[in-house]
Structures are given as C-alpha cells and as structure tokens.
Amino acid sequence: METCDSIYIKKTNRRLIISKIFEKGMISRAELSKVAKLTKATISSQVANLLEDGLLVESYEVHNHIGRKPIMLSINQKAGYALGIDLDYQHITFIISDLMGSPVLTDHMEILTSNYDEIVDILIKRIKYYKDAYSQSSFGIVGVVIGIHGTVSKEEVINFVPSHNWKNKDLKGDIEKEVDLPIQLENNANLCSFAERVFMNHQSDNVLSISMYSGIGIGMIFKGELLKGSHGYAGEMGHMIIVPDGKPCNCGNLGCWGLYASEQSFFHQVNKHFLKRMTYEEIHQLIIVEDKIIMKQFEEFIKYLSIGLNNIVNILNPEILVLNSELLKLYPDAESKIKSHLKSSVSHYNELFISELGNKAAIMGACALAIKNFMGVSELRLRIER
Ligand SMILES: [Zn+2]
Known part of the structure; x- marks a missing residue:
C-alpha cells in the first residue's frame, strides 16, 4: 500500500517534471533526469504515466551526426485547450490557446450593454459553444480564466468594475451554475x-507590470507569486x-x-484638440512628421507617467518594470525618455521595458493561468511563436 508520503512525493515529482518539460520545450529522459535532479528510474516511471495520460508525446530529434537519436519528450500541445476571456467595456475578446499557450482562435465581440445578466448570458453561451467545438480533443477545454477590468476579491467575487458600474457580482458562481468547467x-x-513572467521575463521572480489603457492597473509578481494584498485588491495605483x-x-x-498617464487620458486630450476620435494609426503618422501638438502631448504624458513610476519604484523596488501601452510602443525612444525621469539616487529597479505583448498580455495571461491550473x-514557462 502506498503511504501518504509516497503519494505526495510522486505528485510533487510529476509537477516538477511537467514544469521542466514546459521550460525546455523538448527534452530527452536523460536530460530531464539531470535538470529535475531525479533518478532515471523515477523519470522513467513518471514519464510512462504521463505518456499514458496523453499529456506528453515522444519524437525523434533530427540531427546530422551518426549515432542513436535520443527520444525527445514534449507536451502534447493539442491534447487540450485553454479559454482566456478579456471582459472589457463594450467588447469581449476570447482566445483559445493550445496547451503550450499558442493561440489557435481569437474572437472579438462588441457588447453595447453593461447589463450584468445579459453579459453573463453571452458568456455562458460562448463558453458552451467552445466546450462543444473542442470536445474532440483528449481533454477538451481544460479551464476558463476571465480577466476583469476592476477589483476581484480573494474569493474570486467581483468587488467593483467601474466601467460597467458592477458591485459585488458572483460572476464565477453564476457561470459555474450553467457550465461544467x-x-x-x-x-x-x-x-x-x-x-x-510566463512568456517574457523568464529570469525574474520580481516583475511589476503597469497596464495603461482605460485607467492604470498594476500587477506584481513578488517572489514568483502574484502579490494581491489582504483582500485581493492590491495594485490600484491609478x-x-x-x-x-x-x-x-x-x-x-x-x-x-x-487621469494623467493612462492612454484614455492621452486620447481624451488629443481628441479634444483634433475634434475627432483619433486612432493609433493617426497618432503614429503624426509622430512620424513630429507634429508639435502630439509631441508636446507625449512629453506631458511621460512627465506624469514618471511621477507615478517614481513613487511605485520607491514603494516596491521591482526588479523588472514593464509598461503595457500600445501608445508608448509608437513613440520613439520611449524607454530611454522615461528612464531619464527616473534618476533618483534612492529609487531602484533593474530593467524597464515597454511590453511586447501589448494589449494581448492580459488574455494570453488568462490562457496561461488556465494551463497552469490544469x-x-x-x-510555468511558455514561449511565443513568432
Ligand atoms: Zn481616483
């Protein structure tokens, strides 16, 4: 009979092995034994179980030199799918990714209502549709993670979504009543x-990401875990x-x-000046010709952005600071211009980047979280297919 201890050790080893295979992408049993620091016998029996469960696949590495080609192990990425949902104001985005986090389908839906019941109904119908559509794969949809543009409690109840004016909504419970996922x-x-952290900054356990779209939201990975505060509401630094x-x-x-350093605030100012709803493309064109109004607006934007960044860096001393903004991606030398405002001899960070993931970060994070849970x-370490 297996003891509780031996079951626990087996589970821990299984998780470690899966983590290492995710990290390496493809790996032989011998290499896996080295990086996971587990005996060859343990690797052999665990891998046999994972193959039987359909979570791994074997393949032969292609190489030119003569000799035995090692059998390589990788995640069976088409064995199941994750559903990430970005529940924004006036639109919802759905991404289905495979088990390696690569998107296989993106759907975008306009919603012209803030009525909670109507939106719950839309979500339930969509999730059921995807569940059916992917039911042919071994595991089907393995989990659903919904990104909320507002505060979510530790119990996963929506506390407040300003754009929809929703307070205390049990969205998770309302969906789970109807969908078995x-x-x-x-x-x-x-x-x-x-x-x-999962897709980009593989080396750091201390990543601070600042989303700068309809307001400013902060997410922090501290010692490898999300820092949520006592009720789950940490990061409302906007x-x-x-x-x-x-x-x-x-x-x-x-x-x-x-109100000074979100994209919404930037667009509010430039729309007022140009008397129309400006697009990213139009702003990009004006940057290319160095339009005085736009350049002045960017200077102001960066000035106010830097005031907040200085404060945050002093409070949290992050290793990696990632700014998530499609606007900053358009502005030449945005990183160095922002850094030039962060020269205090007291505040410290190691690196500052403009996010490459941009406005897809949240929904890709949603898919990755569903995979991690499953x-x-x-x-979890995943790669972006470029
Ligand atoms: Zn406020």
Whole structure:
C-alpha cells in the first residue's frame, strides 16, 4: 500500500517534471533526469504515466551526426485547450490557446450593454459553444480564466468594475451554475504581470507590470507569486494622487494618476484638440512628421507617467518594470525618455521595458493561468511563436 508520503512525493515529482518539460520545450529522459535532479528510474516511471495520460508525446530529434537519436519528450500541445476571456467595456475578446499557450482562435465581440445578466448570458453561451467545438480533443477545454477590468476579491467575487458600474457580482458562481468547467476570475493587470513572467521575463521572480489603457492597473509578481494584498485588491495605483486639487476622478478624489498617464487620458486630450476620435494609426503618422501638438502631448504624458513610476519604484523596488501601452510602443525612444525621469539616487529597479505583448498580455495571461491550473504546476514557462 502506498503511504501518504509516497503519494505526495510522486505528485510533487510529476509537477516538477511537467514544469521542466514546459521550460525546455523538448527534452530527452536523460536530460530531464539531470535538470529535475531525479533518478532515471523515477523519470522513467513518471514519464510512462504521463505518456499514458496523453499529456506528453515522444519524437525523434533530427540531427546530422551518426549515432542513436535520443527520444525527445514534449507536451502534447493539442491534447487540450485553454479559454482566456478579456471582459472589457463594450467588447469581449476570447482566445483559445493550445496547451503550450499558442493561440489557435481569437474572437472579438462588441457588447453595447453593461447589463450584468445579459453579459453573463453571452458568456455562458460562448463558453458552451467552445466546450462543444473542442470536445474532440483528449481533454477538451481544460479551464476558463476571465480577466476583469476592476477589483476581484480573494474569493474570486467581483468587488467593483467601474466601467460597467458592477458591485459585488458572483460572476464565477453564476457561470459555474450553467457550465461544467473550471472558471477563474482574475484582475486584468494581474494577468498582464503573469503573462510577462510566463512568456517574457523568464529570469525574474520580481516583475511589476503597469497596464495603461482605460485607467492604470498594476500587477506584481513578488517572489514568483502574484502579490494581491489582504483582500485581493492590491495594485490600484491609478488612484494614487499625483496632482493636488487636480482633475476629479470617479473614485471621489482629485488628481488621480490614471487621469494623467493612462492612454484614455492621452486620447481624451488629443481628441479634444483634433475634434475627432483619433486612432493609433493617426497618432503614429503624426509622430512620424513630429507634429508639435502630439509631441508636446507625449512629453506631458511621460512627465506624469514618471511621477507615478517614481513613487511605485520607491514603494516596491521591482526588479523588472514593464509598461503595457500600445501608445508608448509608437513613440520613439520611449524607454530611454522615461528612464531619464527616473534618476533618483534612492529609487531602484533593474530593467524597464515597454511590453511586447501589448494589449494581448492580459488574455494570453488568462490562457496561461488556465494551463497552469490544469497541469497543477507551480512554475510555468511558455514561449511565443513568432
Ligand atoms: Zn481616483
């Protein structure tokens, strides 16, 4: 009979082995034994189980020199699929990814309502549709993670979504009543930081990601885990006051950071000037011709962005600071211009990047989180197929 200890050790070893295969992509049993620091016998029996479960596949590595080709192991990436949902204001994006986090389908849906029941109904219908559509694969849809543009409690209840004016909504419970799949809710900015760690910053356990779209949200990976605070609401730094007696915010205060350094605030200013709804492409064209109004607006934007960044760096001392903004991606030398404002001899960070994942970070993080939950691993490393 197996003891509790031996079952626990087997489970731990299984998770470690899966993590290492994710990290390496393809690996032989001998190499796996080295990197996981497990005996060849343990690897052999665990891999046999994982192959039987359909989570791994074997293949022969192609190489030119003569000799025995080692059998390589990799994740059976088409054995199941993750569903990531970005529940934004006026639109919902759905991404299905395979088990290596590569998107296989993206759907975008306009929603012209904030009515909670109507939106729950839309979500349930869509999730059921995908569940059926992918039921032919061994595991089907393995999990659903929904990114929420607002605060989510540790119990995964929506606390507040400002754009829809939703308070205390049990979205997870309402969907799970109708759909037999694991559903998880997570704050959008948290999903961004998770994606940065899983897909991009493989070397750091301390990643701070700042999403700068309709407001400013912060997600922080600290010691390899999401830092959520006592109730789950940490990271609402968009409401840090940076201008005394400044613009009025919907939170009730004046001069919040998000009113000066979010993309929404930037577009608000330029739309007012050009008397129309400007697009990213139009702004890009104006940057190319160095339009005075746009360049001045960017200078202001970066100035206010840097005030908040200085404060955050002093509070959290992050190793990696990732700014998630499609606008900053358009602006030449944005990284060095921002860094030039962060010269305090007190505040420290190691690296600052503009996110390559951009506005897809949250939803890619959602897929990755569903995969992590399904695999039961504590550590997940995925690659982006370029
Ligand atoms: Zn505010």
